[in-house]
Amino acid sequence: MTETKAYKVYALGDDILNFRYKQSVHIELEDIKESFQIYLDYAKGKHLKVLLEYPSFATMEVEAREYGAASEVPAIAEAMVIQTLAHRILARFYTSFNKKSHPLKVFMNRDKALEWLAGF
Template structure:
């Protein structure tokens, strides 16, 4: 973990490494989430955790929807190098539908689950943190 930094603010998201080891990414956009946003987040989170693998919990505004390109990239092996598991907290029916379709169609290469409650998502994500 990067001792000097526990969070990063980007145009598209706030990224925080929680004390429990879960990385929380809060998407600040209120529109379509594009691949450029996803790449910027990956670069920032990689620096924040110093290349350590972590589970991630995503939250966002109720109106943001990832583009098709982002959904394909997030499901890929390349994006998953530092990700143990993904938990998505959804706020609306359209987000829930997109998230469930993402899991069924894109078939992410790591454990992925959709939640409506942030605390439940964090508890699930923590189960993937390796015991030291």
């Protein structure tokens, strides 16, 4: 496990990297860039599946949101777990305009997200 000021990172088996953002965190551009580097360091050139978990009271600065939407890591698939309707609307808006080269899906349930990732 790796921990930063904004999130904890867990390896789930050999092929899933799980980023769990902390409760009431304000996610900044630096946090997103750091998460990309953690992924690249852990993956060591392999493509992995990514599980992103955002708590209900997480907020993200505009620059971080735009960077995260426009950039990507070489992943097999990416599942995003959110807790609120407001986060769901925002996530769908950004994912509809910023297409990734890998599948990306938004969930409100962690188990459903893991089930979906298992299909890759």
